Amino acid sequence: MNHDVLQILGALTVLAGYVAAQLGWTTPRSLGYLIANTLGAGVLAWLAWTSQDWGFLLLEGVWSAVSAFALIAVLRTRRTPNPTPS
Template sequence: MSQLVQISGSLLVLAGFVLSQRGVLDARSPRYLLANLAGSSILAAEALVLRQWGFLLLEGVWAAVSAASLLSLLRTARR
């Protein structure tokens, strides 16, 4: 089950990255940021459970930056 969770989280992050590189998604778009937030949050939670501190740091920061960027985007859109 753990491998399925890791693969799912990884696919979300990678899908956003690939689509951004292909010009399908803008790196500041809500879809891109949501994919990164969801994927990195899944991976961070898995890293926490498995006590993989370096991986937790990477994915935790990735999730935090994605969340902050998404909130900033939403605030700007409301103005």
């Protein structure tokens, strides 16, 4: 796939999550938002790496990593059963 097309798809993925959160359709802790940010920023970070665009790699790499850590945290809390009150 063309490098430019991948850039646009990655950016649209990140922006879709952001717009959805701003319009109240989702929250920044929702799975959809976090997956969109992790994948979109990950694609952009990979493209930055391959083109040696270090500033863009820093931005998108950190964006993707933070989103991935938040996604893992959300998934862990969803998997942990809630204790029943006694």
